[in-house]
Amino acid sequence: MKRRTWQRTAVQEALAGREDFVSAQALHSSLRADGSPIGLATVYRALADLAEEGEADSLQAEGESLYRACASPGHHHHLICRSCGRTVEIEADDIEAWAARTAAAHGFRDPQHVVDVFGTCEACTAREQPMRL
Amino acid sequence: MKRRTWQRTAVQEALAGREDFVSAQALHSSLRADGSPIGLATVYRALADLAEEGEADSLQAEGESLYRACASPGHHHHLICRSCGRTVEIEADDIEAWAARTAAAHGFRDPQHVVDVFGTCEACTAREQPMRL
DNA sequence: CCGAGTTTGAGAATCATTGTCATCAAGCGC
DNA sequence: GCGCTTGATGACAATGATTCTCAAACTCGG
Numbered sequence: 001m002k003r004r005t006w007q008r009t010a011v012q013e014a015l016a017g018r019e020d021f022v023s024a025q026a027l028h029s030s031l032r033a034d035g036s037p038i039g040l041a042t043v044y045r046a047l048a049d050l051a052e053e054g055e056a057d058s059l060q061a062e063g064e065s066l067y068r069a070c071a072s073p074g075h076h077h078h079l080i081c082r083s084c085g086r087t088v089e090i091e092a093d094d095i096e097a098w099a100a101r102t103a104a105a106h107g108f109r110d111p112q113h114v115v116d117v118f119g120t121c122e123a124c125t126a127r128e129q130p131m132r133l
Numbered sequence: 134m135k136r137r138t139w140q141r142t143a144v145q146e147a148l149a150g151r152e153d154f155v156s157a158q159a160l161h162s163s164l165r166a167d168g169s170p171i172g173l174a175t176v177y178r179a180l181a182d183l184a185e186e187g188e189a190d191s192l193q194a195e196g197e198s199l200y201r202a203c204a205s206p207g208h209h210h211h212l213i214c215r216s217c218g219r220t221v222e223i224e225a226d227d228i229e230a231w232a233a234r235t236a237a238a239h240g241f242r243d244p245q246h247v248v249d250v251f252g253t254c255e256a257c258t259a260r261e262q263p264m265r266l
Numbered sequence: 267c268c269g270a271g272t273t274t275g276a277g278a279a280t281c282a283t284t285g286t287c288a289t290c291a292a293g294c295g296c
Numbered sequence: 297g298c299g300c301t302t303g304a305t306g307a308c309a310a311t312g313a314t315t316c317t318c319a320a321a322c323t324c325g326g
Contacts, residue, residue, distance in 0.1 A: 108252030
C-alpha cells in the first residue's frame with residue numbers, strides 16, 4: 001500500500017507552490033532552504049511517483065528532468081517560456097486527434113505523444129530587448 | 134575551419150546506414166564492432182555537430198540522446214516505434230500552424246516545438262502478442 | 267500499542283556526457 | 297611533395313544527474 005509520509009506531502013506542496021518547471025535538485029534545495037531535512041533520493045522518488053500518478057507533468061530539458069504540478073487533471077500540453085520557465089497549460093483536442101490518426105495511418109498502436117511548445121513570453125521579450133529604438 | 138576527417142565520415146555513414154534512432158554509445162559500439170578504432174568522445178562530438186548542422190535529428194529518451202540521419206532536409210516530426218525504434222518521418226503543416234498560433238495567442242515569441250509520436254509498429258505488435266487466442 | 271512491510275536517507279554506485287591535453291593529421295601556402 | 301598551423305582525436309579523468317543499497321525509522325491495520 002502507498003503510505004502518506006510528511007516527506008511526500010512536502011514535495012507535493014512545494015511543487016504546487018510554483019508555477020514553473022523545476023528540477024528535482026532545485027526542488028530539493030528549495031525544501032532544504034525552507035528548513036526541511038528531506039533527502040535528495042526521497043525527492044526523486046516522490047517526483048517520480050507523482051508523475052506516474054498523473055499529479056505532475058514532466059519533461060526533459062538540457063539533460064535533466066523537470067517537474068511541475070498539474071493544474072488541470074486531464075491530458076494537456078504546455079507552452080513554456082524558454083527564458084523564465086513560466087508555463088501555460090494548453091489543451092489541444094485537434095492534436096490528440098491528429099496524433100491518433102497519424103499513428104493509425106502507419107499501423108502504429110497505442111499512440112502516445114510528446115507535444116510541447118517553447119517560446120519567449122512577453123515579460124522576457126520586453127526584458128531582453130528594452131525598447132530597441 | 135571545419136575539417137573532413139575519416140572519423141566524421143564514418144559517423145555520418147554509420148548513421149545513414151540505419152533507419153532508427155541510436156544513442157551515441159550504441160553507434161560507437163557499432164563502429165568498433167566494424168573494426169573502426171574511433172573514440173567515444175569523437176562520436177559524441179561528431180553527432181553533436183551533425184545535429185547542429187541540421188543533418189541529423191535528435192531526441193531525448195530515457196535519459197539519453199538519440200540520433201538519426203535526416204531523410205528529408207526540412208522541418209519534420211517523427212513517428213517512432215517504442216519497441217524497435219523504427220521511425221517514420223512525418224510532415225505536419227497543421228501542427229506548425231497550430232503551434233505558431235497558440236504561441237502568439239499567449240504573447241510568446243519565437244515559437245519552437247517538440248512534437249513526436251510514439252507507438253508500437255505492426256511488426257512489434259505482432260511479435261509481442263502472438264495470436265492470442 | 268504491536269508487528270509487518272514501506273519509506274527514508276546518507277553515501278556509494280552508475281551512466282551518459284563533457285573536459286583535458288598531449289599527439290595527430292587536414293588543408294594551406296610554397 | 298613538404299612543412300606548418302591549427303583544428304581534431306582519443307585515452308582517461310571529471311562531472312552531474314539519477315539510482316541503488318541497506319539499516320533504521322515510520323505508517324497503518326489490527
